[in-house]
Amino acid sequence: MAISPPENRIWWNEPVARGELVWVVIAFLWGLVMFFMMVYWHINGEQNLSTEVYRIEPDKFAEKTEAFTEKYTVREEADIPVAKPPPGSDVYMLSRLWEWWPILELKKGETYRLHLSSVDWQHGFSLQPVNLNIQVHPGLDHVVTLTPTETGEFSVVCNEFCGVGHHTMVGRIHVVDK
Amino acid sequence: MAIAEAETGVIGGIAAKFRTCPATGLKIDLAAEKLIKVNAIAAVVFLLVGGVFGLLVALTRWPAVHLLSADMFYLVLTAHGLDVLLLWIIFFEMAVLYFASAVLLNCRLAGPKIAWLGFILMVVGGVITNIAVLQGESSVMFTSYVPMKASPNFYLGIILFAVGALLGCFVFLGTLVIAKEEKTYEGSIPLVTFGALTACIIAIFTIASGAIILVPTWLWSLGYISHIDTLMYKLVWWAMGHSSQQINVSAQVAIWYAIIAITVGAKPLSEKVSRTAFLMYILFLQLACAHHLLVEPGLSAEWKVFNTSYAMYLAVLGSLIHGMTVPGAIEAAQHKNGFVNGVFEWLRKAPWGNPAFAGMFLSLVLFGFLGGISGVVLGTEQINLLLHNTLYVPGHFHATVVAGTTLAFMALTYLVLPLIFQREVIWPTLAKWQPYLFAAGVAGISLFMMGAGTLGVSRRHWDITFSDAAISFDYPAAAFLMMGLNGVSAILASIGGGLFVLIAVGSILFGKKVDASNIVQALGPMPTKQVSPAVKEYGNAGTFHLPGTYILVGVFFISFVLYYFVNWKYVSELWPMG
Numbered sequence: 001m002a003i004s005p006p007e008n009r010i011w012w013n014e015p016v017a018r019g020e021l022v023w024v025v026i027a028f029l030w031g032l033v034m035f036f037m038m039v040y041w042h043i044n045g046e047q048n049l050s051t052e053v054y055r056i057e058p059d060k061f062a063e064k065t066e067a068f069t070e071k072y073t074v075r076e077e078a079d080i081p082v083a084k085p086p087p088g089s090d091v092y093m094l095s096r097l098w099e100w101w102p103i104l105e106l107k108k109g110e111t112y113r114l115h116l117s118s119v120d121w122q123h124g125f126s127l128q129p130v131n132l133n134i135q136v137h138p139g140l141d142h143v144v145t146l147t148p149t150e151t152g153e154f155s156v157v158c159n160e161f162c163g164v165g166h167h168t169m170v171g172r173i174h175v176v177d178k
Numbered sequence: 179m180a181i182a183e184a185e186t187g188v189i190g191g192i193a194a195k196f197r198t199c200p201a202t203g204l205k206i207d208l209a210a211e212k213l214i215k216v217n218a219i220a221a222v223v224f225l226l227v228g229g230v231f232g233l234l235v236a237l238t239r240w241p242a243v244h245l246l247s248a249d250m251f252y253l254v255l256t257a258h259g260l261d262v263l264l265l266w267i268i269f270f271e272m273a274v275l276y277f278a279s280a281v282l283l284n285c286r287l288a289g290p291k292i293a294w295l296g297f298i299l300m301v302v303g304g305v306i307t308n309i310a311v312l313q314g315e316s317s318v319m320f321t322s323y324v325p326m327k328a329s330p331n332f333y334l335g336i337i338l339f340a341v342g343a344l345l346g347c348f349v350f351l352g353t354l355v356i357a358k359e360e361k362t363y364e365g366s367i368p369l370v371t372f373g374a375l376t377a378c379i380i381a382i383f384t385i386a387s388g389a390i391i392l393v394p395t396w397l398w399s400l401g402y403i404s405h406i407d408t409l410m411y412k413l414v415w416w417a418m419g420h421s422s423q424q425i426n427v428s429a430q431v432a433i434w435y436a437i438i439a440i441t442v443g444a445k446p447l448s449e450k451v452s453r454t455a456f457l458m459y460i461l462f463l464q465l466a467c468a469h470h471l472l473v474e475p476g477l478s479a480e481w482k483v484f485n486t487s488y489a490m491y492l493a494v495l496g497s498l499i500h501g502m503t504v505p506g507a508i509e510a511a512q513h514k515n516g517f518v519n520g521v522f523e524w525l526r527k528a529p530w531g532n533p534a535f536a537g538m539f540l541s542l543v544l545f546g547f548l549g550g551i552s553g554v555v556l557g558t559e560q561i562n563l564l565l566h567n568t569l570y571v572p573g574h575f576h577a578t579v580v581a582g583t584t585l586a587f588m589a590l591t592y593l594v595l596p597l598i599f600q601r602e603v604i605w606p607t608l609a610k611w612q613p614y615l616f617a618a619g620v621a622g623i624s625l626f627m628m629g630a631g632t633l634g635v636s637r638r639h640w641d642i643t644f645s646d647a648a649i650s651f652d653y654p655a656a657a658f659l660m661m662g663l664n665g666v667s668a669i670l671a672s673i674g675g676g677l678f679v680l681i682a683v684g685s686i687l688f689g690k691k692v693d694a695s696n697i698v699q700a701l702g703p704m705p706t707k708q709v710s711p712a713v714k715e716y717g718n719a720g721t722f723h724l725p726g727t728y729i730l731v732g733v734f735f736i737s738f739v740l741y742y743f744v745n746w747k748y749v750s751e752l753w754p755m756g
Contacts, residue, residue: 001368001439001443001444001445002368002369002370002435002436002438002439002444002445002446002507003282003368003369003370003435003436003439003440004282004363004368005363005364005365005366005367005368006365006366006368006369006449008449009364009365009366011365011366011449011450012449012450014448014449014450016448016450016451017447017448019506019723019724019727019728020447020448020451020502020503020506023498023499023502023731024451024495024499026735027494027495027498027499028490028495030491030498030735030738030739031487031490031491031492031494031495032490032491034487034491034494034554034558034742035483035487035489035490035491037558037746038483038486038487038558038559038560039483041559041560041746041749042479042483045560045749045750046750046754046755046756047560047563047749047750047752047753047754047755048479048560048755048756049472049473049479049559049560049563049755050755050756051475051477051478051479053475053476077649078648078649079648080648080649099648103649116475120325121323121325121326122323122325122326122408124566124567124636126567126568126634126636127753128634128651128653129634129653129654130752130753131564131568131632131633131634131752132563132564132752132753132755133473133562133563133564133565133566133567133568134473134475134563134566135473135474135475135566135567136475137408137409137474137475137476138325138408139408140408140409140475140476142475142476144755145755145756146753146754146755147753147754147755148753149753149754155649155651157634157636157639157644157651158636159566159567159568159636159637159638159639160323160567160638161252161319161323161326161638161639162326163326164248164249164252164317166252166638166639166640167248167639167640167641167642167644167646167647168641168644168646168647168648169647170644170647170648170649170650170651171649172649
């Protein structure tokens, strides 16, 4: 029994039953399939997280975001500027206690270089209802190349706990037709 | 009165006080017995405290109830994680380590005084951290990601607790050495002890990782260090946080093997295969912190893909093997016990009325189907984009740590009460239903949280109606339904958990004393075992025909494959990104 020493002292030489062996082989092959799925998706899939990341001082990132917002603001919503950058350009969204800033207006089917960073604690960029979730760190400028495929009003919920106002931290991305 | 019967005798050449177990004939070192008792009691106390916090969390996340204020919610959620994930589980594991070494090896415990020192450090550390959290200055969640700062005592308490646990690990290893030197057993250590040794080795790695990150963080909170890198913190913290869950898996699988050995007389199909599977946990899980860093900036895709899988998921393979050999061992044993009709008579006529067996089997099924599959799906690099930091994550780990580990520990408790506390379980009828109630509640919690997470609902979030937010947003109505059902399930699980605490404490205080006359009956209903000499006919090369197990494993495998690819389908529908 499992609570007493093996009856056969040379247990490591005992043969393994067929059924057990077959299952070990199936399970092993399944592990390989799962590994290669990730590799395959990097080659043929369209949803892979960018690894383009730069170290940046939080102040510097805030400055860049402000310059970007000033340049492209088209209107305000709830006292937050709405920036409408040209397709293909560098787009900034800054996270801080407790907001995503500014609001963005993007065009469907166009690709943007979205810069994400925090000026204080860690935050979680959770794009809803698309359900796309990316961690945001202070000091790291993460450039995500993103192509919206549907129009509408999307929300950015913070899903990394960031203090007592965490649940009020919501941002907005509009996606419009060309 | 076992204590009165205690003999001063010789275990392996050195004087120790012991009693002889009436069920097994093993000599039980009274020092080890006492340590098992105090650790188990401390565990149950923290289970009660942490469980109440858990219920408060679930009731707050139930939108129709929304019990606590925001700051209380985050405080209670932090305390819930600490008390159940860390304190309940590790205290119980200390008891398991002492049981698997001193008791199973028929040996005296190495350095009982060191073990007591460890226990005291763990209690003091646990209390210090709890006080720090309850004072309200340390609502940083269990993970305490920098640069969010807790009060210094928050980190100090965890460090003291970890040092105490480390001492317990050394006592366990020391006991193995003594048992070998004093030849208290023949041949190799039992499989259950081997599993406990696996847990112990992983625990040492885990505690070392914890020290590497928590000591500097503690100094940082005191002002002696100016900066802790956020990404480095997470990488090292999860080398502790994830590995510590592997301690649980190893301990819980060892407990599965122990319970089926005691209740149905099962022995491993193959010692070699089962031990190799344990070994895989040590070799391939240690750096699984990658699972928590899959959508993090600053790490290469190659690093993520390799470290989340080690190219072939060998740790998952370890669990898949146990997932077959445990039911297989039960089937083989039940065949020997005379249940040979049809494909599933062995399972139908298993001792379902014995809470130890029922709890163990529910733990196995829920851990595999809910916890295991969801864990692999979560740990897939691209799929993590869909699920990171949503409620799917707590949904997954409640299936592993609560339905898997906690339920297995509860099941073992029903055997520990008569064997170590020498008390009959009071209220046997309630005890019979307890594992089912708890399992149903926890299965609900896990499934509904995973459902809500799939719909995008954030974890660690006080208000999914966003009523105070400047920008409004609503999760789908189905998500609200899921959160309500989660609340109902949490109530059910709390009743099951509360019942467990009542039965355990009640049995220790008021249970009828157990001696040679009633020990077998006190272990709960069991089939008539037809072990040796028949037992030699199965196991290893003699194991042949296990049709029921093959069917169960087949159903599991098909579910796994389908669910895995369904999630890839969801990934393919995300906005293209690179």
